[in-house]
Amino acid sequence: MVPDIVEHDQYNIGYICTHRQCRRGLGNTSALRWISHRFERQDYTFADLDGLTNRFANVLTELGLRKGDVVFTFLPKMPEQFVAFLGGLKAQCITGTLFSNLGDDALLDRLADSGARLVVTSKSLYRKIERIRARLPQLRTVILIDVADDLSHDLLSWGRMMTAAHDDFATPVTPPETPSVLHYTSGSTGKPKGVLHCHKSVMQQARTAHEVLGLQRNDLYWCTADQGWVTGTSYGIIGPWSLGVTQLHFGGTYDAGCWLDLIARQGVTVWYTAPTALRMLMREEPTLFLAADLSSIRSIFSVGEPLNPEVISWARKTLGKDIFDTWFQTETGAIMIANCSRFPVRPGSMGKPVQGVEPAILADDGTICAAGEHGNLCIKQGWDSMFATYLNNSAAYEDRFKNSYYYTGDMAWRDDDGYYWFLGRSDDVINTSGHLVSPFEVESTLLELPEVVESAAIAAPDDLLFEKVVAFVHLKADVTLTPELMLKIRLHVANRLSSVAIPQEIIPVEEIPKNKSGKIMRRVMKSRYLGQDEGDITMLEEYGQ
């Protein structure tokens, strides 16, 4: 049974993940087992986490931040990120986490759209913000986690401020509909949209952490997701801590040997990771797994992109475990459809709906499809972690709902036994290693290069990444696509957008097909790339004139 996480109508996520656990008698229980990239271990109890997040909430209050002001972290995975995130929520700020690999353009879009007032970052990452800061008049304060003293009146030292702040903070009673977490997500058109959640989302996150992930008080749980993405906050912070479960977090990057060693030495019991990471593990030498002790693991879960049946088969054979795939989106805030130990896994399936969630497969005219029929995957609105709006874009929010159903943008079908099966996206968004990349943003970034006249970006199947970004570039007449120019393009995308948006293939073309209104026909580019029938091309500009 899910613990009663809300008392006295206090829905505040920061409070529930820290102080509430202390009140449940878990103050001396380890909340965070932090393993640095140099394998130094530091444990933080729930009482430690409560005190530190109180300090940060006081820092924000002293700086004049108020309920509803937007605060971001821009950090790699590290303890300060967890403290700032939960402390910001305690102060009733809208709190977001920015992926530390975001480039200048991606940062500017997010910080400007949200009107962010404060960012917590490191000295080396700050240089990206510094380059765009003149265009962010609402950004009043930046806190640097790795400077001993303030560098100026608005470039402050984390250590100094945290030391000076009191470790007691009375978290205001926070109603369920109070805005809480902000994540940006990419669409196939326009700029990224700010997905805003409310504090009551913790109910769904706690319930699914308990019922799907099966988390129990004595577990050591490891979610490998970066906190810059929704899995990293919903299940790498909120869900487990709202249940009083100890989390392992590792500051290093992917290394198969290190990961297996961590699981064995630390005794990880529940592991939540991504299909791309599992596929990378599959490519390792089998002897690595013969030597590994994975006996502590009770369950392995994955999320981010569909889990191929081959990975499940490999895990059964090599790890002696099933892998339970789960499905959710930034907008849903918590797991909606999942596999778990309560029913047999059908390899390749998304699983079944979690309790209280009502998905449906709807045809384009809104009618409900029968079992076996392909259609739009929709969720009946009203679940606890449903997003509240797209920040500053209520029209886009309303477009996602029809007749009380949220349209996920995914296409799927349901079998006779209630399992759901993913088919693909209904739009052009690229899902590469679990990250959604906007083709529009890639195309816009490519156009910044003087050598590029036109560009198009599509998703192409990839054995490791699920989908990869393929870019088509129409170059100026006197320019050829040399290896040096390819590198320039890759670096430009990495440094302006993000490493996840780097085109894995760059293909020169004579023209980019567009329809009569000038819209890039990515469908046609994709068909040509895959060697498939291009379908109806009568609307193409070059054919239609």
Add this chain to the structure above:
Amino acid sequence: MITLELLEPIFREVFDNPDIVLNRGMSSDDIDNWDSLTHMNLVVAIELRFKVKFALGELKMLKNVGEMLDLINRKMAR
């Protein structure tokens, strides 16, 4: 002979950080944004700059900047 000083500008360009100062012990954990995707950018940049080619297996074995430097120098000596 390729030295850290010759490698440094490549790192600075690839990771978009003019403040990077390399030492042999540095690894992907010490430099912001050094992930598997930006690593490929680094590899291509080194290949183009020093006219060498890396095999996939060789790169997986590298643990730090020092080992990368040694590998480049071994390749250039051939």
